[in-house]
Amino acid sequence: MTMENTVVIGMDGGGTHTRVMVSDLQGQILSYVEHGGSSIRKDNQAKENARQAIIHALESAGCAPQQVKGLCAGVAGLDSEEDLAWVEGLTDVPGLNCPKWHVNDAVIAHAGAFLEKPGIVVVSGTGSILFAITEDGTHLRNYDFGHYASSAARFLSYDAVYELLAGNRQQSDEAMAQQILKFWAVNRIDELHKLASGGFMEDRKERDKKFGQMAPIVTKAAQEGSPLARTVCDRAVQQIVVGVELLGACFRESPVTVTGIGSVIQSPYMKAALTERLKEGNNKFYAVVEPALSAVSGAVIMALKRLQAPVDEQTLRNLLKHPQSQYQVLVG
Helix, strand or coil: CCHHHCEEEEEEECCCEEEEEEEECCCCEEEEEEEECCCCCCCCCHHHHHHHHHHHHHHHHCCCHHHEEEEEEEECCCCCHHHHHHHHHHCCCCCCCCCEEEEEHHHHHHHHHHCCCCEEEEEECCCEEEEEECCCCCEEEHHHHCCCCCCCHHHHHHHHHHHHHCCCCCHHHHHHHHHHHHHCCCCCHHHHHHHHHCCCCCCHHHHHHHHHHHHHHHHHHHHCCCHHHHHHHHHHHHHHHHHHHHHHCCCCCCCEEEEEECCCCCCHHHHHHHHHHHHHCCCCCEEECCCCCCHHHHHHHHHHHHCCCCCCHHHHHHHHCCHHHCCCCCCC
């Protein structure tokens, strides 16, 4: 097999979507596809979603599995060695016998955002994690400190609904309250309370998914001035800031570069609130920047580097020719 007809696969296995890219060894994207989520904690069809995404991407690129030199997959929910038992099954595609590297989806997000240079990436969308690479190459997560920032989409929605049911609302929250009632297909607060007292929905995964879909109502209401929505969003931002400071203390130099990935942290209110809060850091000075590339592109870069293929300016230019290599506000 010649170098000209070999490819790599990058996969971003989020809780809501699986995004797969096929690239040649020069960074030219041959195909891009999206399927359902890859996390078994969020989607009962995760394994089938991921496998079909890979198969579809190869078909779209006109490539056979035997042409793949390496695959890098970032997967939501890959938090320990034990998780590899189900994660490795996601990429178990017939004929795909190349080297495969499985990492948490925050790792590929960091690779895309910072091109593997030092910095902290805040992932807040379907899930939530903070991941850092320090100047000496050390990899750290907020999880390593036992810290979790409850800033994932579903948590904002749960928080907003509970505050609403607790009566912590003002007249200026009325527009959001009406949107929440409509979202849950009820007409009054007491009807929502009754729905809540029964657990909303029997299946926890489906319930979390439903609440995750409600989050844009909350972040948009915060942007429009709802005090309740702002309380919820500010609470989440504060938890993110604590995580940033925990990781920031591990860096030698200031400023520490920070970026946000995911629909929640990239919403206008959350993004502005985090930027403002980090202007006066405790442990370091922080510079909030835009991601350089998308997470799935980060997976492609990692695959190329694992194969010791050159990742130079031309490679990056080739990657950026594809619209899905450019960072966009995506869900999950």
